[in-house]
Amino acid sequence: MPSRSADDDPRLGDVSEGTVLRAILARTAPASHAILGPGDDAAVLATPSGSVVATTDTLVHGPDFRLAWSSGYDLGWKSAAVNLADIAAMGARPTGLLVALAVPRDMRLSFVEQLADGFRAACEALAPGCSVIGGDLTVSDVLTIAVTALGDLEGRSAVTRAGARAGDVVAVAGELGLAAHGLAVLFGRFRDGDTPIPVDATRLADGERAAVDAQLRPSPPIGLGGVAAMAGATAMMDISDGLALDAGRMASASAVTIDLSRATLGSDPQRALTGGEDHALLATFPPDVLPPGFRVIGVVRERTEAGLLCDGQPVDAAGWDPYRDWDAATG
Amino acid sequence: MPSRSADDDPRLGDVSEGTVLRAILARTAPASHAILGPGDDAAVLATPSGSVVATTDTLVHGPDFRLAWSSGYDLGWKSAAVNLADIAAMGARPTGLLVALAVPRDMRLSFVEQLADGFRAACEALAPGCSVIGGDLTVSDVLTIAVTALGDLEGRSAVTRAGARAGDVVAVAGELGLAAHGLAVLFGRFRDGDTPIPVDATRLADGERAAVDAQLRPSPPIGLGGVAAMAGATAMMDISDGLALDAGRMASASAVTIDLSRATLGSDPQRALTGGEDHALLATFPPDVLPPGFRVIGVVRERTEAGLLCDGQPVDAAGWDPYRDWDAATG
Numbered sequence: 001m002p003s004r005s006a007d008d009d010p011r012l013g014d015v016s017e018g019t020v021l022r023a024i025l026a027r028t029a030p031a032s033h034a035i036l037g038p039g040d041d042a043a044v045l046a047t048p049s050g051s052v053v054a055t056t057d058t059l060v061h062g063p064d065f066r067l068a069w070s071s072g073y074d075l076g077w078k079s080a081a082v083n084l085a086d087i088a089a090m091g092a093r094p095t096g097l098l099v100a101l102a103v104p105r106d107m108r109l110s111f112v113e114q115l116a117d118g119f120r121a122a123c124e125a126l127a128p129g130c131s132v133i134g135g136d137l138t139v140s141d142v143l144t145i146a147v148t149a150l151g152d153l154e155g156r157s158a159v160t161r162a163g164a165r166a167g168d169v170v171a172v173a174g175e176l177g178l179a180a181h182g183l184a185v186l187f188g189r190f191r192d193g194d195t196p197i198p199v200d201a202t203r204l205a206d207g208e209r210a211a212v213d214a215q216l217r218p219s220p221p222i223g224l225g226g227v228a229a230m231a232g233a234t235a236m237m238d239i240s241d242g243l244a245l246d247a248g249r250m251a252s253a254s255a256v257t258i259d260l261s262r263a264t265l266g267s268d269p270q271r272a273l274t275g276g277e278d279h280a281l282l283a284t285f286p287p288d289v290l291p292p293g294f295r296v297i298g299v300v301r302e303r304t305e306a307g308l309l310c311d312g313q314p315v316d317a318a319g320w321d322p323y324r325d326w327d328a329a330t331g
Numbered sequence: 332m333p334s335r336s337a338d339d340d341p342r343l344g345d346v347s348e349g350t351v352l353r354a355i356l357a358r359t360a361p362a363s364h365a366i367l368g369p370g371d372d373a374a375v376l377a378t379p380s381g382s383v384v385a386t387t388d389t390l391v392h393g394p395d396f397r398l399a400w401s402s403g404y405d406l407g408w409k410s411a412a413v414n415l416a417d418i419a420a421m422g423a424r425p426t427g428l429l430v431a432l433a434v435p436r437d438m439r440l441s442f443v444e445q446l447a448d449g450f451r452a453a454c455e456a457l458a459p460g461c462s463v464i465g466g467d468l469t470v471s472d473v474l475t476i477a478v479t480a481l482g483d484l485e486g487r488s489a490v491t492r493a494g495a496r497a498g499d500v501v502a503v504a505g506e507l508g509l510a511a512h513g514l515a516v517l518f519g520r521f522r523d524g525d526t527p528i529p530v531d532a533t534r535l536a537d538g539e540r541a542a543v544d545a546q547l548r549p550s551p552p553i554g555l556g557g558v559a560a561m562a563g564a565t566a567m568m569d570i571s572d573g574l575a576l577d578a579g580r581m582a583s584a585s586a587v588t589i590d591l592s593r594a595t596l597g598s599d600p601q602r603a604l605t606g607g608e609d610h611a612l613l614a615t616f617p618p619d620v621l622p623p624g625f626r627v628i629g630v631v632r633e634r635t636e637a638g639l640l641c642d643g644q645p646v647d648a649a650g651w652d653p654y655r656d657w658d659a660a661t662g
Binding site for chain 2: 035036039041043044045047050051052054056057064085098100102134135138139141142144146148151153158161237
């Protein structure tokens with residue numbers, strides 16, 4: 001993009017809230033499901049099937065991202081994508097986003113514009129027809145992006161994580177461990193001591209570049225949520241905290257045991273089991289059903305003491321816990 | 332409440348996310364409009380009338396509150412109330428809240444439990460039937476409470492801020508300037524130098540206590556939003572940034588001029604015009620209509636150069652702007 005002088009790109013502390021909001025709204029797409037879009041006390045979204053699916057997820061500077069690695073565009077994209085994935089994981093179609101931004105006053109207007117571009121691009125790429133229908137802007141010393149996503153079940157029932165039955169197959173759509181690989185590349189190669197430094201793409205092999213992209217701008221298979229529901233998925237969830245932890249949660253909610261097959265977990269099964277932030281869709285299907293886009297990675301068994309097995313052996317279900325795992329670094 | 336030893340009240344950094352979430356969910360009411368409540372990737376909320384009203388608003392430690400003045404309960408209550416008011420201002424009934432919390436690791440579990448109690452109490456008092464249907468918990472150095480509220484129009488059309496017509500009466504339900512009076516009391520009487528200190532209620536006259544309560548735990552007239560819509564309100568909004576600024580916004584959106592009557596603005600008209608955070612409902616009605624709970628404060632005229640008048644004279648529409656007005660203090 002053309003470079004922009006600091007005179008053309010004021011800090012947020014030097015402009016009015018209205019100026020910032022106008023810059024954002026100029027960059028969000030028309031809201032195709034909205035009866036009333038941004039600009040009033042609240043938005044109104046059509047819900048033709050008589051219910052709305054709703055979820056919220058927040059990205060916080062420090063535990064969730066580093067500004068040396070993520071652009072505003074990346075952060076807009078990612079904060080949209082992780083919320084869209086939760087809607088898809090219920091078997092629903094995303095229809096609208098509400099974006100609550102808390103932004104330090106010394107950030108540039110162009111950063112907020114990039115955020116808005118990222119929201120729009122992620123919606124267009126991952127969930128066509130979904131767009132930003134409302135939001136809120138406030139000031140904070142810590143950049144915080146809280147997104148609420150809304151969706152429509154199109155007449156179907158929601159697919160919860162509690163419906164897996166013994167005899168079902170366990171299947172996944174999307175990447176396993178790729179985002180964690182990307183995070184390892186960032187922490188291993190793009191820090192000066194403990195300080196994150198910008199990513200130099202010329203220093204990345206092709207596989208590493210895909211991994212870093214998956215970490216910074218994940219592309220979960222949003223459209224496959226509705227496909228799985230229509231095909232008869234008995235349970236579904238998105239894998240945000242790692243396959244082992246999330247499959248264990250599904251097994252507990254469904255009162256079954258999930259037995260994964262290590263051979264199906266790719267070249268680094270351990271990373272596939274423990275790596276978070278891929279936002280792949282984990283689903284169970286009756287044994288004769290497997291919709292396009294999904295691959296089998298295990299089976300559902302009657303509940304035993306261990307809720308999660310891999311090749312018949314118990315797996316320790318560890319994953320990311322922000323209160324335990326964040327080291328208070330930012331950058 | 333009984334005092335609790337530090338041993339019984341761990342810091343969030345010393346417990347798992349699951350422990351915190353269970354403590355919150357134990358304190359949120361059953362979700363009466365929810366088809367599926369908290370615990371899955373997303374909640375599902377019934378929308379019998381074919382649309383959903385949605386809004387989001389965030390409270391950030393520093394610009395929006397001081398922990399010396401606000402308890403967890405106060406903050407839960409206020410962050411619910413300000414969002415419920417936006418739903419009411421569309422003429423809708425609030426049906427569900429999603430709560431995204433970003434909380435420092437050194438805060439106590441009891442603080443989060445108080446937040447949850449405040450959310451529940453505000454819903455029960457201000458919007459019976461509405462409850463927390465979902466949320467997100469993450470860590471941040473800055474306590475941030477981002478709430479999304481959803482509501483149902485019950486078959487009515489949304490009442491926007493753009494429908495006021497010349498000849499309508501301008502009316503308000505709720506307080507004008509009381510929350511600002513409370514803020515003035517807090518800044519004037521409960522600081523040690525620049526540092527906020529806890530409120531000693533014995534030092535407050537009755538009127539001051541009501542003002543401080545209005546600032547810390549506002550009780551906007553949520554139920555009157557639907558009443559106004561049913562009565563035929565032509566425009567409506569909640570007054571969050573002060574009557575002058577918000578009435579000016581309504582006048583601009585409706586392409587009319589609003590002429591307020593100073594004699595109707597109480598004992599301190601200037602504070603009523605400029606004080607924010609009351610979340611009263613500002614509405615316009617045809618001249619022969621005034622529903623219970625509303626009082627007339629002006630008339631709508633054909634648009635002139637000035638959008639807002641008071642006794643026929645132009646009013647400077649100033650109000651709160653977080654980027655301009657926050658002095659970076661916390662406490």
